[in-house]
Amino acid sequence: MISFLATLFSAVGMASAVGLLDPVDFLALQSVRMALDDMPGSHFFTSWDFSRDPCLFSGVFCSGNRVVALSLGDPRAGSPGLLGRLDPAIGELSALAELSVVPGRVIGSLPSTIGRLTNLRFLAISRNFLTGSIPPGIGALHQLRTLDLSFNQLSGPIPPGLAGIPSLSNIILSHNHLSGSVPSLHSPSLVRLDLSNNNLSGGIVYLPVSLQYLSLSWNRLSGPIDRVLPLLACLNYIDLSMNLFTGPIPPRVFSLPIRSLLLQRNLFTGRLQPAAEVSIPTVDVSYNRLSGEISPMFSSVRRLFLNNNLFSGPVPAKLVARLLDGGIQILYLQHNYLTGIQISPSSEVPRRSSLCLQYNCMLPPAQTSCPLKAGREKIRPSPQCVKHRG
Secondary structure, eight states: HHHHHHHHHHHHHHHHOOOOOOOOHHHHHHHHHHHHEOOOOOGGGOOOTTTGGGSSSTEEEEEETTTEEEEOOSTTTOOOOOOEOOOGGGOOTOOOOOEEEEEEEEEOOOOGGGGGGGOOEEEEEEESEEEOOOOGGGOOTTOOEEEEOOOOOOOEEGGGGGGOOOOEEEEEEEEEEEEEEOOOOTTTOOEEOOSSSEEEOOOOOOOOOTTTTEEESSSEEEEOOOOGGGGOOOOOOEOOOOOOEOOOGGGGGGGGSSSEEEEOOOOOEEEEEOOSSOOSSSSESSSEEEEEOOOGGGOOSSEOOOOOOOOHHHHOHHHHHHHHHHHHHHHEEOSSSEEEEEEEOOOOOOHHHHHHEOSSSOOOTTOOOOGGOOOOBBBBOOOHHHHHHH
């Protein structure tokens, strides 16, 4: 304690000499600096000379005698970042409203003391090498609007306390090793939720209707989506691919004002029955267990991936017409049980468009152009087609 008081009084004298910065903030910045360094090619800390006013340091922003924003590293795209660790003293910057660290090689855990920064509105530390769990105390940051910890090596659960932060607008935790379930988020301000590329499991219980961007791809999430997804009327992007979701895809989803609907590689079943013409530019429901005939309501989709399902019957003439006039750029229907297509041998598929019908219950027309992963076999064995019809 005596040593700390001596250091504090020394900092008071130093702060008085160089400016009016709060002594606790002064000491906290010194600790932050000692735990971090520039990567080769970075010159971020060149200005951090503690014989000068710290409010003039690169990345330090003050209001009065307090540090209110701390941007660690050169924010220019492609510039080298920092290496080292985040010192727990960062939690002493009690007036801090914004904290960011540019991409680099910052390692170790996220200090639990961040939970003390009750004024924090913006926390972004992405593309580094943070490990350990997300401190539960983050759930107490009731002013927080943006949380971006993407592209690290964080593990453990998503703190349930995030569900109660009323002002939270952006949660970006993608590309980590997080496990457990997706908490029921109730923030009326949440517009972006990106939890992709983690190890999350379980079902989706509740999501706020304010969401505009939703990405949960590359997890182990399961269960139905028909009670949650149709309520999200503000969505403009959905990616639920590479999970274990089951049940039907609700028709309401196809009328949402979205640009991409990515539901591939799940366990969805049933028929696709849009209530009206689908105007979503990209629809990918490939690699599921969807069945029945293909709806002509998909004729306005520019990139349509229905391959590797259980679809049967003929290819709708409306889709063929849109393909030939260039309205559909990609029409992948391979690996289903389709039985026919009305297309003239003299018709030419536009060069910028692709049609793949390989491995169905018919011989595909010569105009088809398939990706390599579609395989070499042109048609399904007859017994498989007979069994599917039966």
